[in-house]
Amino acid sequence: MDYKQKISLSDTVFAQEVDGEMVLLDMNSENYFGLDEVGCSIWQFMQDKETLGEIYESMLAAYDVEPERLESDLHEFIERLKNAGLLKIEK
Amino acid sequence: MNPELQFLINCCQTSPAPEIVTAMRSQLTAVNSVWLMTTGQLAHSHGVFPLFHQSLKSYAADLIPQEILQRLQQQYLDIVRHNMMLSAELIRIMKLLADNNIAALAFKGPTLAQMAYGNIALREYGDLDVLVQKKDIYQVDSLLKTQGYQRYLKLTPSQEKIWFDRAHDLGLYHPDKSVHFEMHWSLMNEDHPIHLEFTEIWDNPNPVTINQQAINTFANEELLIYLCVHGSKHLWERIEWIKDIDLLARSEEIDWNKILEKVKGSDFEIMFFLGLYLSRRLFTTEFPHMITERMAVYKELPNLYDAIIAKKWSDKKSGSLISNLSRTYTMLQLFPYPKMRLLYLHNIFLKPSFNEYWLIDLPESLHWFYYFIRPFMLAKKYLKNWCLAKKR
Numbered sequence: 001m002d003y004k005q006k007i008s009l010s011d012t013v014f015a016q017e018v019d020g021e022m023v024l025l026d027m028n029s030e031n032y033f034g035l036d037e038v039g040c041s042i043w044q045f046m047q048d049k050e051t052l053g054e055i056y057e058s059m060l061a062a063y064d065v066e067p068e069r070l071e072s073d074l075h076e077f078i079e080r081l082k083n084a085g086l087l088k089i090e091k
Numbered sequence: 092m093n094p095e096l097q098f099l100i101n102c103c104q105t106s107p108a109p110e111i112v113t114a115m116r117s118q119l120t121a122v123n124s125v126w127l128m129t130t131g132q133l134a135h136s137h138g139v140f141p142l143f144h145q146s147l148k149s150y151a152a153d154l155i156p157q158e159i160l161q162r163l164q165q166q167y168l169d170i171v172r173h174n175m176m177l178s179a180e181l182i183r184i185m186k187l188l189a190d191n192n193i194a195a196l197a198f199k200g201p202t203l204a205q206m207a208y209g210n211i212a213l214r215e216y217g218d219l220d221v222l223v224q225k226k227d228i229y230q231v232d233s234l235l236k237t238q239g240y241q242r243y244l245k246l247t248p249s250q251e252k253i254w255f256d257r258a259h260d261l262g263l264y265h266p267d268k269s270v271h272f273e274m275h276w277s278l279m280n281e282d283h284p285i286h287l288e289f290t291e292i293w294d295n296p297n298p299v300t301i302n303q304q305a306i307n308t309f310a311n312e313e314l315l316i317y318l319c320v321h322g323s324k325h326l327w328e329r330i331e332w333i334k335d336i337d338l339l340a341r342s343e344e345i346d347w348n349k350i351l352e353k354v355k356g357s358d359f360e361i362m363f364f365l366g367l368y369l370s371r372r373l374f375t376t377e378f379p380h381m382i383t384e385r386m387a388v389y390k391e392l393p394n395l396y397d398a399i400i401a402k403k404w405s406d407k408k409s410g411s412l413i414s415n416l417s418r419t420y421t422m423l424q425l426f427p428y429p430k431m432r433l434l435y436l437h438n439i440f441l442k443p444s445f446n447e448y449w450l451i452d453l454p455e456s457l458h459w460f461y462y463f464i465r466p467f468m469l470a471k472k473y474l475k476n477w478c479l480a481k482k483r
Contacts, residue, residue, distance in 0.1 A: 014179040014302050016212060018171050019148075025172070027179045030268070032172055 001075055003053030006090040007046065013086050015043070024086060033084060042077050052078070093405050094118065095130045096330075100373055102146035103139050103334050105341065112150045119154045127159055131166065138215040138331030141170060145213070171212045177201060178211045180270050181219050182304045187238070188223070193231060194293055195307070196222045198317070202299045202308040207338035211301060215331060218271035220260075222309075224293070225276040228255065232263075232274070240265050240272060247452050254445070257281045278317060279324075282438055284431035285358045287320050289313045311343045312350045319366030320359045323425055326418060327369060327399050336366050337374040347379050361389055361425050368392040369399070391424055411480060412473050441465060 009015060014025040022035040022043050035043055041063075042055065049055045052074070060070055081087045092100070101107065101115045119127075134143035144167040147155060155163075178201040188195040197220065204214035223231050232242070243262040246254060254261070260275040278287045289309075296307035297314075309317060318339070322332040339345075354363045364386045370376040371383075378386070386392065398421045419439065423432045443461030446468055453460060 014175050014182075016171065016175050018168070018212060023171065023175065025175045025179055027183065030176070032175075
């Protein structure tokens, strides 16, 4: 993972919290995506932090989690949203 | 009030008192799953299903079978998804209008949900309402057509002229997205006895943030007045409209002096205070002393409350001649002057409606003939309703 990458939700995504979980609507495809508990946490940190490195560091400080496990969860989250066209990634 | 409605009112309370929670729980122990699903349908027809669902989950989940809870949760998620779709579409349309230098104010729908409920998912809405200036209506119509929207009404040029002169909105529909869009150019029909015009509405747009995008809506004071007049015009058919008043008054900063200035002595003063009165009776909304003092002038408010809440909400013969006459009688009490009451009666019984204009397309010089068609159309409508009621 390139920790200098800036990531944010694409402009075509409508995000809504429902009963503590996040539901994302891709306005282009009109598909809905649900985020699990881990996804919700990453999404929350994405609101305040710009780069992947900042998100990683903040989450590592906030949660009692192994660095390798966090890196793997972050990687999976980013790949899933990127493949669905829901993320805006800038170098 | 019947038990189902009372249950819904309890579900809609903001931070319900312990005795209300106890009443809800004790009511639930005495009913079955069918009652719960039927009351869910009633909640939907009153636009308060999200609040109904939220209350059941928060205060009575242990009393409801898991299968029923899951079905209610699914219905709620369907509403959330629909609301998300409408909110996303509203953002897109408002941007389209702004990019084309068209002034527009969104109202009701997602903006009201965000303002009053703090969440676009907690209020039910079926369409998008946007106010534009009358000079822009053809441009908005054309722009929306390029986006796949179609008009509900297929109008001939003369019908279109009548519609734009007399109506206050035009409905459009997106068949692929199933989005209903109402383009408003004023807040009431031209011939309505009430004249609700906010001259400075375009000077003070109120930005509401939805999905990190600012959407312009009415100033809080104008919105509150509009919601009260709109609810009264429809005799408060939905609990949702009263809850809107309650939550808006609780959540937004409101300049009550400014409101009194606009309302006192206006055509719509009773309608405005009826909205506040219903909210106070059902949801114990608190208003400043100067408002309650003025509200007390209107001694007819308790009777109107009974006519709407106790009778109309439980009316099983809705649409019948008797029911409509009773509705007309209640409506007449909302107009402060005899002249307005006569105008209202003229409009509903004598004046040709769009139904007559749509029946036969006459040249303008023969429009007086529609007055003769009107009684036959009314008689046909009530005869049809009567036959349908007989069959049932």
